[in-house]
Amino acid sequence: MFSLRYFTGLFRRFRSRVLRREVEIIGQCKLCGRCCQDILLGECGKWLTSKRKFSEICERDSRYNRFRITGRDEAGRLVFSCSEMGEDNFCTCYETRLPLCKSYPAKSLYYQGGSLRPDCGFSFKAMTFRDIYMRRKRGRISPFSEVLRQEQEQAGKK
Numbered sequence: 001m002f003s004l005r006y007f008t009g010l011f012r013r014f015r016s017r018v019l020r021r022e023v024e025i026i027g028q029c030k031l032c033g034r035c036c037q038d039i040l041l042g043e044c045g046k047w048l049t050s051k052r053k054f055s056e057i058c059e060r061d062s063r064y065n066r067f068r069i070t071g072r073d074e075a076g077r078l079v080f081s082c083s084e085m086g087e088d089n090f091c092t093c094y095e096t097r098l099p100l101c102k103s104y105p106a107k108s109l110y111y112q113g114g115s116l117r118p119d120c121g122f123s124f125k126a127m128t129f130r131d132i133y134m135r136r137k138r139g140r141i142s143p144f145s146e147v148l149r150q151e152q153e154q155a156g157k158k
């Protein structure tokens, strides 16, 4: 079944392609460590919903054993915490953390319909159809404004 998140991701990919603008990641990390507490894990572009699937991944790659299932979100996806997070909210294996940790927050999260925590220091910045419309509108107005300015200058010289 397709979720709202699926359609959000689809729309974002479509818009980005039509406008030829990639989403930007702006801001900086506030080192709060919250993204290491409520983690969604994915494989092949799909979020994990099956405990069996997660066990298979752990068998293939023992580095995933650091993750503990803490529950499910409203869409039924498994939510994990990481046992490598220290009491001070800092990663205890920073140098050898997983690629998914190094690339967080990745643009792929945005294009899969995901969002960042509201209190995260990073945010996604994407060009919208409205932005383009307003830009073009301003573009149409500005030559007129320029002509008006020139006319006023001319009038002032007389």
Ligand code: SF4
Binding pocket: 035, 036, 066, 082, 083, 084, 085, 086, 090, 091, 092, 093, 094, 097, 098, 101
């Ligand atoms: S390995 Fe480190 S950076 Fe990655 S989720 Fe765990 S605590 Fe966070």
Ligand code: SF4
Binding pocket: 028, 029, 030, 031, 032, 033, 034, 035, 036, 104, 105, 117, 119, 120, 121, 122
């Ligand atoms: S939630 Fe955002 S601000 Fe907090 S540690 Fe993770 S990336 Fe940094």
